[in-house]
Amino acid sequence: MSKQRKAVALISGGLDSLLAAKTIIDQGIYVEGINFFTGFCVEGHTHAIRKKDKATPKRNNALWSAEQLGIKLNIIDIIDEYKDVLINPKHGYGANMNPCLDCKVFMVHKAKEWIEENDFDFIITGEVIGQRPMSQRKDTMPVIAKESGADDLLLRPLCAKNLPITLPEREGWIDREKLHDFSGRTRKPQLALADEFGFEDFAQPAGGCCFLTDKSYSDKLVDLWTARGRKEYDLDDVMLLKVGRHIRPKKNFKLIVAREEGEVRFLQGYKKEFINMNCASHKGPLAMIDGEPSEEDLLLAAQLTARYGQGRDAEFVDVTIREKDGVERQVTVKPIKADQIPLQWMI
Amino acid sequence: MDDLGKNMAKEILNAKRLLCPLPVIRTQDKVKTMNAGDILEVICTDPGVMQDIPAWCRINGHKILETISTEMEYTIILQVA
Ligand code: SF4
Numbered sequence: 001m002s003k004q005r006k007a008v009a010l011i012s013g014g015l016d017s018l019l020a021a022k023t024i025i026d027q028g029i030y031v032e033g034i035n036f037f038t039g040f041c042v043e044g045h046t047h048a049i050r051k052k053d054k055a056t057p058k059r060n061n062a063l064w065s066a067e068q069l070g071i072k073l074n075i076i077d078i079i080d081e082y083k084d085v086l087i088n089p090k091h092g093y094g095a096n097m098n099p100c101l102d103c104k105v106f107m108v109h110k111a112k113e114w115i116e117e118n119d120f121d122f123i124i125t126g127e128v129i130g131q132r133p134m135s136q137r138k139d140t141m142p143v144i145a146k147e148s149g150a151d152d153l154l155l156r157p158l159c160a161k162n163l164p165i166t167l168p169e170r171e172g173w174i175d176r177e178k179l180h181d182f183s184g185r186t187r188k189p190q191l192a193l194a195d196e197f198g199f200e201d202f203a204q205p206a207g208g209c210c211f212l213t214d215k216s217y218s219d220k221l222v223d224l225w226t227a228r229g230r231k232e233y234d235l236d237d238v239m240l241l242k243v244g245r246h247i248r249p250k251k252n253f254k255l256i257v258a259r260e261e262g263e264v265r266f267l268q269g270y271k272k273e274f275i276n277m278n279c280a281s282h283k284g285p286l287a288m289i290d291g292e293p294s295e296e297d298l299l300l301a302a303q304l305t306a307r308y309g310q311g312r313d314a315e316f317v318d319v320t321i322r323e324k325d326g327v328e329r330q331v332t333v334k335p336i337k338a339d340q341i342p343l344q345w346m347i
Numbered sequence: 348m349d350d351l352g353k354n355m356a357k358e359i360l361n362a363k364r365l366l367c368p369l370p371v372i373r374t375q376d377k378v379k380t381m382n383a384g385d386i387l388e389v390i391c392t393d394p395g396v397m398q399d400i401p402a403w404c405r406i407n408g409h410k411i412l413e414t415i416s417t418e419m420e421y422t423i424i425l426q427v428a
Contacts, residue, residue: 063402201428269364
């Protein structure tokens with residue numbers, strides 16, 4: 001009896017990786033999924049910090065994909081190792097702060113390590129030639145195979161017929177004829193295949209699965225690095241950039257102002273790490289102060305905090321300023337007017 | 348209590364303040380160190396766990412024994428397969 005061959009599928013939670021895995025499962029290969037958590041992944045729950053998104057289903061799309069496929073999913077925390085990919089990408093960034101090519105090389109490399117440790121035979125991804133401008137071009141796809149060290153152990157079932165033959169095809173574990181020849185930006189072949197497989201309700205997030213492709217998020221990340229004078233971050237930074245309105249009146253401090261109740265609740269968890277403030281005389285949001293503000297800066301921050309509360313049109317607003325150790329004091333300030341906030345303060 | 352009950356370990360995992368999928372990752376890593384039949388209680392603050400940890404358990408065959416939601420916390424008690 002021939003040996004049961006095993007593949008690991010990179011599962012992002014999107015449609016393409018779902019289809020690629022299903023294509024290989026249908027050829028009798030034992031498949032497990034692997035999903036890498038960089039910290040920048042767009043999760044329903046991260047959005048769910050904000051109340052307005054509560055109507056959308058709170059599901060993790062990678063877990064959902066694995067369940068549809070009936071496969072195990074290994075979710076791997078690569079937050080720390082990923083820093084080097086994001087901070088020093090050999091191939092540079094895409095339209096925003098997305099280092100897609102280096103990211104793919106890194107993930108396939110990690111998958112290669114994983115198959116070696118777990119005695120699997122090859123790796124599959126949902127990549128399609130021409131689908132993405134940076135990492136999924138005809139000239140960059142071989143770079144991923146080569147630089148990751150996966151070489152011909154990397155099979156892309158959705159566009160395999162447009163690429164050189166890989167080891168699983170050559171060895172006859174996989175029938176190349178049953179693989180696909182998708183290319184370009186059109187989604188039609190994927191949608192037709194999803195229909196054929198009977199997949200419904202799959203994720204097709206408009207902004208992709210990664211915050212680094214988002215302009216506003218990338219601007220906040222660059223601002224953070226510029227203010228600190230060095231490219232570094234930790235997980236709290238990554239999370240806080242997803243939440244609230246970010247306003248930087250000066251290089252030495254910025255405000256993170258909650259936009260709604262869900263964000264207030266989330267930011268409350270950081271009260272011991274940041275000076276924070278909220279309106280005392282009127283209803284208003286919680287604001288965290290990141291950086292090293294002077295007393296004068298704190299008064300400006302209080303005026304800004306007052307601007308986003310119900311006292312914005314009042315002559316004076318009382319604002320409670322809370323130190324990291326919980327010691328509170330109150331100041332009375334004039335709320336700043338909208339036209340007094342220079343555009344460049346808004347990150 | 349039967350023999351299984353006597354040998355069964357019960358552990359608690361604090362996953363408060365973590366946003367999904369980190370509570371799932373921490374649960375996955377903790378379960379790897381436990382034995383079949385052991386009980387794990389995971390305490391979280393991200394409501395997303397109420398969907399994700401049961402989904403992760405279904406995929407991997409672990410059994411959800413109880414889920415508890417309060418205003419600020421979500422607790423999931425599971426039995427390792
Ligand atoms: S979009 Fe994000 S996760 Fe996807 S390849 Fe690019 S950097 Fe990596």
